[in-house]
Amino acid sequence: MDMDLSFGLGNGPMVLVRPNYKKKHDLLKSTRITSTLIRIKPQSQRCIIVTTRTSKPHLGLVLEFYSIVFLFEVCLVDMSWSCSNYLCLSTSNTGSVISYNELTRLNSCKFACVSEGQRWKRQDLNRASNILAYSSLKPPSFKIDIGQRRKDHPLKKPRNISAYYSLKPPSYKFDALEPYMSQRTLEVHWGEHHRGYVETLNKYLAKDDILYGYTLDELIRVTYNNGNPLPEFNVAAQVWNHDFFWESMQPGGGNLPILGLLQQIEKDFGSFSNFREEFIESALTLFGSGWVWLVLKRNEKRLAIATTTNAVTPLVWDDIPLLSLDMWEHAYYLDYKNDKAWYANVFMDHLVSWNAALARMARAQAFVNLGEPKIPVA
């Protein structure tokens, strides 16, 4: 239990802000925020923002008893008093979740509060309000703690920052795909392009704490922003695309798909050679940089071939990709120079991993019902 004495003066609804009760603090200047009780924990500090009920000069006494805060106010003008209590949203170290409404109101505060020792900086509250810049985004799938975010702020982090996303190596050695994809290509494609994307993504995420906490899939969907991509989209999508691409290939790949995948291909394309022709043709008629995909369309419940430009992936349309072929020039230029047809054919004949595609389709069937239920008639 702890007591605190705060003094507030003004001619409007006011807020008393006080820092961690464990430290000495000065009498605080007050500011004008109209909000209800919010408890923010910057680092190990706890701070309570309390609105007072009166606009006349008054004396306030704030008592904190575990998760309940009592505010006792005496108005110095007419000696009326009031006592109210608030239930703190949380006393645990995870702090509390603030709704966007609260932040909207915080945004208009002219904050000028300092105290001895800890400086509760205006930038910190502004940082919280920067979240409004992305307020149209869907919030991440689990609650993110404002205090945690602030703890993770780069200026407050320890200097050896760890990456948010890591570069995953392909599951085969670099020379395993010779002579169809040379070791040199893999070294440059994975080691420089893919690695560059991951590092750029981590750099972007170090700046933007609103995007922290999403999984990569969610991050791609969120930054795609329904066709108006944010700058993080390209890098995030390319990281995902390349991970997917390495897994779509295997040493000793090619040949035919097996089991259910072959059946589904024959059902949706007529025959495997039709599918192969269509796939290679899509690869050749793609203008500029892009990807060719074998996707399972969720709505139509069938396989299809999709081509996308630059970094776009079928994930943004909520389809489930099964295979991909990188048609950016960096993927084939060292080995095949400008001969896209040769590259695409070699991919189909020797590189593509039907095992991976089969596994992905098996997983996809948990989300998409491909078969007709066998309902016996009479």
Add this chain to the structure above:
Amino acid sequence: MALRTFATRKTLGLASTFHQQLRGLQTFTLPDLPYDYGALEPAISGDIMKLHHQKHHQTYITNYNKALEQLDDAIAKGDASTAVKLQSAIKFNGGGHVNHSIFWKNLTPTKEGGGEPPHGSLGWAIDQSYGSLEKLIAKMNAEGAAVQGSGWVWLAVDKELKRLVVETTANQDPLVTKGPSLVPLIGIDVWEHAYYLQYKNVRPDYLKNIWKVINWKYASEIYEKECP
């Protein structure tokens, strides 16, 4: 080497151009480079120049001619949907041909004046609009490096506003797609095929070095024609 390849190109093109000209359709052939493939070393390697010219540019021209033929047929038959469907192929391949033709003229070996800063009205206009040539180069390099995927970065003059602009286009879109009154002065190909064999993924290095072989004389000529 240049003579030999020139001869083969001529004989190959002869049969089809004869046929096209019978129908009144103007087709296109690969323009010659005014310099050797290896003359732009070490900024751009001879391998890249050869591939870029003989394979990539030639492919654009071949596909452009094919698309034009198909378009001609479609128009003659009144087949509107095919005619419209061919538009993207024409924009891509035709744009590729137009852009690369400008690109070859934009480059010249160092000993023939490549990289020499522009004098005259273009140099003055650059200093006025961008402060200095270095600042313009820095801006174009930044924009070129920022192009996602494939595209071009241009220094152009807006012939109506008589003003220099720096623009980027995606894929093979010609500059006019960014503004009907834009006339390209310098175009730099930032497709990966233009630099990959030599610079791998380090596009900024390619952009830094290409300025050593840029033909400012040609750019000045175009500028003086548009803004006398």
